[in-house]
Amino acid sequence: MNATFTGLHALDDRLPDWSAEGLAREAAEMRRIRDELRGELRGDLRDELRGDLRDKVPHERREPAATPHPARLRDDPALLDSELARANLDVRLAEYDSGFFHGRNPALWTGEAIFGVVSLLIRDFAPAAKRVPSIRARLEAIPAFLADMRGTISGAMPASWSARAVRECEAAQGLFDRGLSTWLAQQTLPPNVITDVMESATRAREAFATAARWISGHPVAAGGACAAGETLFATLLQRGHFCDEPPRALLARALEELSREQAALATLVDAYGGTWETIQSAMAADHPSVEEYYAAFESRWRDCRRVAVAHDAVTWEEWPIRYAPIPDWAEEFAPLLYWLFYRSPAPFDPYTVYEYVVTPIDASLPADVQEQRLRAWNHSTITLNHVVHHGAVGHHVQNWHARYRSQSRVGRIAATDCASRIAMFLGGSLAEGWACYATQLMEELGMCTPLERLSEQHTRVRMLARAITDIRLHLDLCTVADAVTFYREVVGMPEAVAVAETTKNSMFPCTAIMYWLGTSRILALREQLRAARGERFVLREFHDELLSRGAIPVALAATLMTEPVA
Secondary structure, eight states, X not given: OHHHHXXXXXXXXXXXXXXXXHHHHHHHHHHHHHHXXXXXXXXXXXXXXXXXXXXXXXXXXXXXXXXOOHHHHHHOHHHHHHHHHHHHHHHHHHHHHXXXXXXXXXXXXXXXXXXXXXXXXXXXXXXXXXXXXXXXXXXXXXHHHHHHHHHHOOSOBOXXXXXXXXXXXXXXXXXXXXXXXXXXXXXXXXXXXXXXXHHHHHHHHHHHHHHHHHHHHSOBOGGGOOOOOHHHHHHIIIIISOOOSOHHHHHHHHHHHHHHHHHHHHHHHHHHOXXXXXXXXXXXXXXXXXXXXXXXXXXXXXHHHHHHHHTTOSOOOOOOEEEEEOOTTTTTTGGGTTOOSSOOOOTTSOOSOEEEEEOOOOTTSOHHHHHHHHHHTOHHHIIIIXXXXXXXXXXXXXXXXXXXXXXXXXXXXXXXXXXXXXXXXXXXXXXXXXXXXXXXXXXXXXXXXXHHHHHHHHHHHHHHHHHHHHHXXXXXXXXXXXXXXXXXXXXXXXXXXXXXXXXXXXXXXXXTHHHHHHHHHHHHHHHHHHHHHGGGOOHHHHHHHHHTXXXXXXXXXXXXXXXXXX
């Protein structure tokens, strides 16, 4: 699955083997590869010693540290990739040993099954006729895959996970009926091929219906318990984010920063006038007309690029992007699934123009629906989220640097968006940290309107609230209900949004925290290097140096950038 999303298509006809036996085989293979990597690192260190010294160094002192010396990682991309691969295996094995993911969460299974097929529909990496055999093969694999789910999941499941999985099963039944038939009709395919695919889709739909009934009847965890535990959380911090700070110390620091950002937001609200509620209404009312809607994205994208170029902020090569409505075959089902508006371009697929999909709004919709959608897709949301954070100087520029400038092969692919999360957990703090930092950067450079500045400050509050909830939930310091209340009272989220955010936090421990960890470390690194380099500090050079390392943990990138040259 991850291979398909990264643009490697040799396995496009398969779904993963998540049976108990398959997962055990995968874990054994990961342990073997990790041991091989560990042995290579030991041998590499021994080879560095002169022959006359090698035998004089006690054996126990020849063993490598947990991570090789930063100077060696900085100067040797292959060694860096070995360490990153080892860290990725540490993370995956910790997840496997915890039993927290495949053995408890049905939404992981439903998402993998659905996007196994969707991954072949949303990208024209090959003509439809060449993709159809793989589409059909994955549809045919869904019944056995979902049957394995019933054999692998044994314990009680949090109610919110079950509810999400059931909703996805229901969405899949429509997607692989009306949605898929619409997609097929839009391609140039023989009628018999379409018939064969839809017959396979029928069997897949029946499997989703069976899965939904099984999930609905499965025992529910008391109190919605979903804590991953401090041991797993600490491992994900250390090996996924290269952060050695204990979770509880991070929690204390995040709570302190939250108070400061809340105070900063209150100051901005007072300066603007009114209350936060009236300002939210003003933001919603500040939206383009139906006729201006699609052009508003393009206009703000050009504004962002113009400001970045004028300030020589970062190398931003031509890498065209186009904002377009979600395809009609997917529009009904996308809101019910993990359907990203911006999904990182596949590193190994050819690139022409990236199509960034947005919610359709046109004159054919009823007037009240038009207004509802326009208020949600207001100028602040368009600028900060869909232009700066995702489609412009944030993720899109970061993905260009990772694809074309990263010497690390791991850094090139780690942050690729896959079925439920990115390809490698360790890519998150750079990918999300940079995108959040980019919105702060564009505010610093004067791009944002007063309402956009208020929205950006509110985002900082929300980012810290998510980090706090991530730690509290998985260290069992709060309940799901507590987290929902926290989001409502501190961030002002509506009930449904707070529930959805808490569900996502609970499913993926140590993930929501990566936004804050990454952003704060980039800001600290910038000031550290500005002070050290003085007049030699150049903003573009700093940004390019960071991004050229690819999607590797920000803490590791910072170490590599500050390690003195021998």
